[in-house]
Amino acid sequence: MSIIPDITHGADDIVLPFHVDELDLRGRVVRLGHSVTTMIDRHGYPPEVSRLLAEATALTMLLASGLKFDGRLILQTQTDGPVRMLVVDVSTPDKVRALARFDESRLEAARLVGDNDPARLLGKGQLVMTIDQGQDMQRYQGIVALEGQGLEEAAHQYFQQSEQIDTRVRLAAAEEVVPGENGPHRAWRAGGMMVQHLPEAGSHIHRDLPPGDAPEGTTTPDPDDAWLEARALADTVEDDELVDRTLSPERLLYRLFHERGVRVMDAMRVHEHCTCNRDRIEKIVQSFTAEERRDMVENGAITVTCEYCSTSYKFAPSEFDPVE
Structure with a gap:
């Protein structure tokens, strides 16, 4: 049984990479607190817009934290919905800024009929992922049509189209009341998890070998079964688990993958930072x-x-x- 040191307990604004070798699984968990609250409070966005922007920021950090070079990753939506644009700009490895544009009258109309579904607030249009490696390198863009789906499903389509890697993404955002020097105040939290099936050549040939730090007697699944198992486990994650400040990312991963053996890497910090000067x-x-x-x-x-x-x-x- 794997033992995971709880090094990030209570920590926000981090990305924690992890491996589940027996499932050929690689992934990352992101937890955002002060960074998204700062970006949201600066503009006074309504709750519906804040939630979408917080989720978009979590998604962009999950993607950007996997890049192996210094550069930028920009996520941008352009749609016909009440929230017509989201932009999240990450300068690797750890600096993020974000903004949103929305139609207040259409947002109020949606409130009046009780329609706060994030997918409908986005509407139809496109999501564009831009990877910029610098002046001497050509930009890469991946485009996903938004046709009434949310950011999670759009991320799945992006990986199917652009990366062709089996990927599962979970996103969540929530507003909470926290104590402060001047009394309680409202703050935002965002969380996300991404798992990817990355089998190595020959990784399932020697079935008679012990399965690493997984419990004794554990058998190594076939590649297809491994991904089905990993995806099913990832889908059990609840929204509140992704944003719960009392549940560290390590404990969340242990809940999900301890039977197969999960290893965590060094956590990466996230900083809200604008590049203007x-x-x-x-x-x-x-x-x-x-x-x-x-x-x-x-x-x-x-x-x-x-x-x-x-x-x-x-x-x-x-x-x-x-x-x-």
Whole structure:
């Protein structure tokens, strides 16, 4: 029976990789707290939008944490639903920022009829995954048609189309009341788990070998049966288990896979971080024509506000177009 050290108990904003060798299974668990709360509170998103953005952030971190290079992974939805756009931008390995756009009137109409189904709030359109390895490398894009399904099902379609790897994804988000110095306040949590069937050549040839740290007498399943078992176990995960701060990712994995033997790797931290800065914004403003910059002047200044972190940058027009 495998013993898993409970190293992440009570920890948020982490990604924990794991292996279940007897099932040829690799996976990751993500837990987000302060990072998603910060992004949501900064914009004051309604609960329905907050939930979708939190789930999208969890999904993007599950995907980005598996990349083996320094770069960016961007998830973006563009749809005809009340929540018309979600964007999550991860700079590997650990920095994330996110934003949402929505139609308040259509969101209110959905509330009036009690329709808060995330899939219908997204509507129809597309989900785009962009992987950017830097200036010298070509960008990769994977596109999934959104036709009334949620983010979990869209992730499954992405892996079927783009990676052709048996993959199961579970996502959840929840709002909670937590104590604070100034009294109780509301915060958001998001969690997710991804499992992938990655059999190695010859991994099931020597059936007479002991099955690692699995219980004595455990037999190694056939590859197809191994994936069926892994998928069935992953589907038993409840939403509250993915976001429960009292249930560490290690304990969750032990509940699921202890009969086969599960190993966890080093946890990776996640940080809410925007990549904007004054020099970068200045270059963007400089790229406009002088006439366009004149149209941008309000109250004697050019003001640019970052959509992600809401930081405002002010420039004097003379910084770009000296007065003659």
